[in-house]
Amino acid sequence: MIRQCKAGLLLSRALFANSWRWKASSASERALNYKPGQVIHGFTVKEVTPVSEFFITAVKLDHENTGAQFLHLARDDSDNLFSVQFRTTPMDSTGVPHILEHTVLAGSEKYPCRDPFFKMQNRSLATFMNAFTASDYTMYPFSTQNPKDFQNLLSVYLDAVFFPFLRELDFWQEGWRLEHENPTDPNSPLMFKGVVFNEMKGVMTDNQRVYLQRLQNKVLPEGTYSFVSGGDPLDIPNLTWEQLKHFHATHYHPSNARFLTYGDIPLEQHLQQINDDALAKFKRINPQADVSAQKHWDAPREYQTTCAVDALAPDPTKQTMVSITFLTTEITDVFEVLTLNLLSSLLVVGPNSPFYKALLEAKLGTALSPGTGFSAGTKDTFFSFGVQGVAEDNVKHVKEIIIKTIEEVVQKGFEPERIEAVLHTQEIEMKNQTTGFGMKLADYISTSWNHDVDPVDDLLKLEEKINRFRQSIKENPTFLQEKVKQYFQNNLHSMVLTMSPDKEYNQKEAELEKEKLNQKVKALSEADRKNIYEKGLELLRFQTEQLDASCLPSLKVSDIEKTIPLTELEFAYAAGDVPIQYCAQPTNGMVYFRAISSLNTLPEELKPYVPLFCSVLTKMGCGVYNYREQAQQIDLTTGGMSVSPLVASDDSNLDNYEQGVHFSSSCLDRNTPDMMHLWSEIFNSPHFDDEERLHVLVKSSAQDLSNAVPDAGQVFAQLRAARTLTPAGELQELFTGMDQVKIMKRIAEMTDLGSVLRKLSRIRKYVLLSDNMRCSLNATPQQMSVASKEVEHFLGGIQRNKKVQKTVRPHIVEVLDA
Template sequence: MSVLHGLSNGKDFQNLLSVYLDAVFFPFIHVTSDNERVYAQHLQNKLFPDHTYSVVSGGEPLAIPDLTWEQLKQFHATHYHPSNARFFTYGDLPLEQHLKQIEEEALSRFKRINPNTEVPSQPHWSSPREEHVTCSPDALAPDPARQDTLCVSYLLGDITDTFEGFTLSLLSSLMISGPNSPFYKALIEPKIGTDFSSVVGYDGSTKEASFSIGLQGMSEEDTERVKQIISQTIDDIIEKGFEEERIEALLHKLEIQIKHQSTNFGLSLASYIASLWNHDGDPVELLQISDSVAKFRQALKENPCFLQEKVLHYFKENTHRLTLSMSPDEAYLEKQAQAEEEKLQRKIQALSHSDRKEIYEKGLELLATQSKTQDASCLPALKVSDIEPTIPITPVQISTAGGVPVQYCEQPTNGLVYLRAMCSLNTLPEDLRLYVPLFCSVITKMGCGALDYRQQAQQMELRTGGMSVSTQVTPDSTQLDMYEQGVLLSSSCLERNLPHMFQLWRDIFNSPHFDDEERLRVLVMMSAQELANGISYSGHMYAMTRAGRHLTPAGDLQETFSGMEQVKFMKRIAEMSDLSQVMRTLPRIKKHLLNPDTMRCAVNTTPQKISDTAAQLESFMKEVADNRKERKPVRSNIIEVRHQQQRPLDPLDDSGLSRKLISPCQMKTFFQLPFPVNFVSESIRAVAFSHQDYASLCILARMMTAKFLHGEIREKGGAYGGGARMGGGCFSFYSYRDPNSVQTLSAFRKGVDWAKSGQFSQQDIDEAKLSVFSAVDSPVAPSRMGRFLSGVTDEMLQNHRERLFAVTHKNLVEVAERYLGVGQRTCGVAILGPENHTIKKDPSWIVK
C-alpha cells in the first residue's frame, strides 16, 4: 500500500502523485531483523499454512539470497500492475483532476491483465494444532525467569462479509478490552503473565479474519493452566453473555471515533478499507458504520443470545485453532548467525572463479552507483515560491476559572469538548521524579471516589472519549537551560456528557484510590512489559534521548521520564515483592501535581458550548480547591530573565518555568541488548527555537539526511534508516535497525565534513526547505488548535518561517562549522545493540 499523507498544498500533491505513480508502476529495479515480530510472523504463517500467508511477505532473510532478478521483475510485472491496484484519495482537492492524472500518467500506458492474485480460502482443519517456536532472551523483561508466550488463535470468517466482521470486532473488544472484560479478569488479574500476548484480539488484515488470545511474560510450567483458563473463559461467556452497560460503552466509543477528527483521518480510512477492498469486498458498505450499529442493535433486540451464539460457533466449536507457544533460547542469535554463515559458505563454495570475479565487479559497480549523485531533474518539483509566506492566526480567548488561567479555542469539533490541563512539577521533590510516569499511568486506572477501578473504567468508556495523564517536558523557546515540566491531563466527551466528565476528574483530584496493591502490581507489570517491548520499535528514540541527557536540563528530565533510565527503573519496580513503599509514594506525588495553584487549562469546542464549559470548569476548580497548597516562589528569576529579553510574558504561563544550570558534558553510553541490530545516536548541544541559527540547523538536518546520511547509513551501511534532526535545543544524528555501530558514528562525522565543504546545490537546499515546510505546515486537528503546550506564539512561528525562507548556502556552511565541528561541539553518544568487544575495550564508553 502506497500513501501520500498530510499534504496541504495542491501543487505538492500533484507532483508527489506523479512520483508515486512512476515509482509503483515504472520502477528501476536493482537487486541490491524483536521477539514480538518473530511471534506474530510465526502465528500467521502457521494459522494459514496452505497459501500466501504461510510465507514472510517482506522475504525471509535466509531465503532472499535465492531470489533472482528475473523472478523479482516478473513478480513486479503482475502484482504492481494497475489491474491489481486500488486508488483512494481523501481531502478537499477536486477528485476529477486526480483521476485525470492517474489515467494519463499510469493507466493509459497499460493493457488490462488478469494478475491472478486472488487469495484462496484456507482449508479448515478438522482438529486443533499446537506449535512451538524459540526466540532470543530479553534482558529487560520484567521477570527474567518468566519469558514464555502462549496464544490460542482462531480462524474466523471471510472479511468481505462486512456485518459479520463488524460483529466479530465488537465481540473481540467485549472479550479482551479493559478491566471489565472476561479475559482481562481471567488472564491478567491473576498475574500469570505480564500482559496479553503481542498478537491479541480481532485481526481483519487477511482474507479470512482471526482472533487471538494469550499471555506473554509467563512461566513455561503455566502453559496447561493458561490453555485451561482460555477454554473455561469461553464457556463462561457462552453461559453468561455480556452486561448491557458494557455493550453500550462500546457503542459510545464508536460514536466518539466517528466524530473525532484527527490529522490522519483520511489515511486511517484508507488503512481501514484496504484489506477488504483488496479482497473484492465493498468498501462503501464498510464505511457505513451507523448502519452496522443499527443492524447490530436490532440483532441483539431480536435475539438476546446473539453474541453468545457467535462465541459458541467461532470459538467453542471451531476446530481451526492454533496454540502457539514461544520460549527463549540462549543460543538463538548464535544459531541464526550460524545458519546465515553456513548458507553463505554453501553459496561461496558453489561459485566458479569467473562467478566470484563477476560478483566482485558488480559490488564495485553497486558502490559506485550508491556514491553517485542521482539526477533528480526529471522529477516534478514544487518551488519554494509555491509555499504560503504567512501562517494563519488561530484566535484564542484567555480567561480564568477559579483563579486558574484558561485558553478557550472555538473550533468545529463535531459536537465534542476537548479539555487539557497542564499541572506543574516545580514543587515536586527530586526523589519523586522517577515515579512520575508510573503515577501518570495508574492515576486514572485504580478507582476514585465511590468507584472501584472496574466501575471507573466503565464510566470512562460510557461518558468520555478517554481520560489520560502523561509527562510533559517543554524546552523554553528562548533559552536552552529553561524548560516547563509538568503532567498533561487530557480528555474529551460528547457535549451531553460534559458534567459526567468533570465529575470523573473531580473524583480523581479529590479522592483517588492508591490502596489496592494487587491492582497496582497488575498495572506495574503491564507498564514494564510495554516499555521493554517498545525498545525494538523505537530504539533510535531511546538512543537520541540518552545521547542528549547531559546537554540540556530538559534533556536530562526527558531521559528520567521516558528514556532507558525509566525502562530500567520500571523493571526494578516490577521485580519488587512488596509495593507498599511505591503505594506510599503515589499520594505524595498527587499532592504536588493535582493542585489548582500550579495549573493552566485549555478548552477546544464549538462556539455554542464555550460558556457552558466555562461554567462547569469554574465549578470544578472550586470543588477541588482543597488540593491547593501554599505557592512556592519559583518564578522570580525567570520573570527577570524574560523581561531582560523584552519577551512578553505568556498570559497562560502561570505555572512558571524551571531553570536548572548544568555543565554540558560529553558522555558515551552503550546499552547491551538482545537484538542483532544497533540503534545509534549522537546529539550536539545547539540553540533554542527563537535563535537566528535554528532555522538553518533545521534545513541542514533535512538536507544532510536526504543527500548524505541516507546513502551512507542505509544504502551502503545496510541500516533500516538513519538521518539527522534538529529539536529540543540539540542537533541529533541517529540510525535505526543498523548492522553497524562505530562505523555509523564515523558516517555522522563524514556528514559534518560534507556539510562544511559546501558540496551541495541550491536545488538540494530548496528540496530540504520544502521538506521542512511540509512538517511545519502539516494539518492540526481541531482538538489541538491554539498552541497550548509549546509556549511558542504565532509571532515567533512567523519569524521562524521567514528565517526558513531566508536560509542560504553560506548560512548552512556557517552553522555546520559553528555547531558541528569537532572543536566547537559538546556532544553525547549512545548505542543500543548486541555485544560489542570494540566498545567494551574502549575506556571512554560507559557500558550498561
C-alpha cells in the same frame, strides 16, 4: 489545543483551521454533481454516495482501459490525501513485495534520483509520506495541504510505482547481495548485505513480532499467509533480480491497482493527471493475484517455537508466550467482522473484560500476548486469547483457564452496560474526525478493499451496521453468547501456539545464516567471485556519487499562501487565576479538554516515578468508584482519559524547558458533565491504596516497555545520546528512555510496593492542584458555553496550594504561554 511556543501555535492553528473548513459550496456538495455513467479523463463514474457520518461524498469510478478502481472521498478538508495500493501476494518468504517497495523508490524514468521520499522533504510541504508492505498488499500514501505540492508528489509517486528503473544495483542495495566485508579488499570474507535483509534480521530479533508472524503462518498454513511477506532472512537470498522484475510487471499494474483520493481538491484534476501520466500507457491484464480461502481444519493443532531471551523482562524466569487462536470469518462478511471487533473489546480489553480478569489479575502472566483479540489484516480473519510472561510449567494451566473462561462467557454473557460502553466507543470513533483524518480513512479501508469489499456501503456506512447490531441484541439477548459458542467453543479450526526463550536462540540463528552463506559461497566459481568484487566496487561508487536532485519537482514561493489562516481563540481565567484557552470549532459534536500541570516544584527524588504516576492515575479507581467502575464510567461517557509526562524545550534557548503532566480527554457534548466529574474525582480522590492492583499495572507497564525496546531501538538510542546535550534531554531520558525501562523493571521485581504507593501519593500533592495548571477547551460554538461552565466548575472544586512552594530547579522555566 495548548500552544507550546508561538511558532507551534501558528502551525497548530493552521492545521486545525484547515482541517475543519466548511464552505457554503463544500467539496462534498460539489461532488454530488457527478452522475453514474459520466466519463471523466478515461474514468467512468459508477456511484455517487453521500456519507453523512463523515461529511463525505464518495465517488466510485473505474478506469475503462485498465480496470483500475478509483475511490474519491470529497470532504471539505484541505489536508488532501492520495494513495495507491496493489494486491501483492507472495508465494514464498523471499520478501519480494517488501524488497520491491524499497526498490521502486530508487529512481524512475522521469525522476532518476535515488530515495525521492527523502529528497522531497525539503522540496515539499507534505504532512505525510510513506509506503507500507502488508501481508497481501502494498500501499503508497501521501498527504499535503498545498494543491501544487499535491500535483508534485502525485507525479513522483506515479512514476515511482509504475515506471521504476529496477536496476540490478538497486536490487543489490535494497534487497540482498554477496559482498566482501570490506568491499575494497577482495581477501576479506564474503557476507550477506542489503537494506531489507538487515531490516528483517532486526525484525526477527523482536520476540513480539516473531510471535505474531509465526501465529499468522501457522493458523493460515495454505497459500500466501503461510509466508513472510517482509522476508525471512534465510529465504531472502533465494530471490533473484529477474523474479523481482517479474513480480513488478504482474502486480504493479493498473489492473491490480486501487486509487484513493481525499479532500477538497476537485476530482477532475486527479483523474486527468493519473490518466495522462500513467494509466493511458497501459492495457488491461489479469494480474491473477486473488487470495484463496483457508480450508477449515477438522481437528485442533498445537505448535511450539522458540525465541531469544529478553534481558529486560520483568521476571527472567517467566518469559513464555501462549495463546489459543481460532479461525473466524472471511473479511468480506462485514457484519460478522464488526461483531467480532465488538466482541474483542468485550472479551479482552480493560479490567472488566473476562480474559483480563482470568489471565492478568490471576497473575498467570504480565501482559496479554501479541495478537490477542480480533485480527482482520488477512482475508481469513482470526481471534486469539493469550498471555505473555508465563512460567513454562504453567502453560497447561493457562490453556485450561482460556477454555474455562470461554465456557463461562457462553453461560453468563455480558452485562448490558458493558455492551453499551463498547457501542459508545464506536460512536466516539465515528465522531472523532481530527487532523490526518484522510490517512485514517485510507488505512481503515485498505485491507478490506483489497479483497473487494465495497469501501462505501460496507465500510464507511458504519451507522447502518451499528444499528443492525443493536437490533440483533434486542431481538436475541443471547446473540453474543451464541457468537462466542460458534467461533470459540465449537470451532475445530483452533491452534495453541507456545513460544519459549532459548538461551542459544541467537547463536542458532547465526549458525543457520552461516550455513546459508557457506552454501552460496561454495557454489561460486572464480568468475563469480571476480564479478562479486567488481560489482561491490561498482555499488560503492554508485552509493557515494552525488546525484542531481534538480529533476524532482519543487514548490516556489508563489505556490505558497502568503498568510496563515488563524483560528479565533479566547482567553480567560477560572478559579481565581487558572488560565483557560477556548477555541470554538465545528467538532462534530465532540468536546476536547486538555490541561497541563507544572512539575517545577516536585522534589527530585520523585521524578523517576512520574511516568508510573501518569500511567496508573486513571486506572486505580477514584472517589466513589473502584478501578472496575472507573474503567466502566470512562468507556460509557468519554473517548478516553489520558495522562502523560510532558517535556517541552524552548527552541530559542535550549537550557530552558517546561516540565509537566499533560491531561487529555474527549467526549460527546452531552457527556461533558460526566467527563469533568470523572476528572474531579481523579484530582480530588485518587485511589493509591490498592497494592494488588498496582502490582498488575506495574507488571504490564514493565512488559510493554521491555517489548518496545527491540521495536523502537533507534528511539531509545536517540534519547540516550541526547541526554547529556540539554537539561530537557536529561529529563526526557528519565521519563521515556532506557532509564525508565530499568526503573520499571526494578519496581516490577519488588514484592512490596507500599513504598511506591507512598511516592505516588506524594506526587499527587504537587501535581493535582489548580494553581499549577492551565487548560484548553475545544467545542462547537453552540456547546462552548455549557462546556466552559463545566470546566470552570471542575477547576473551582480541586485543591490549591496552601503555601507557595519553592521551585526545586531554578533553571527550569515556563516556556508555554497560556
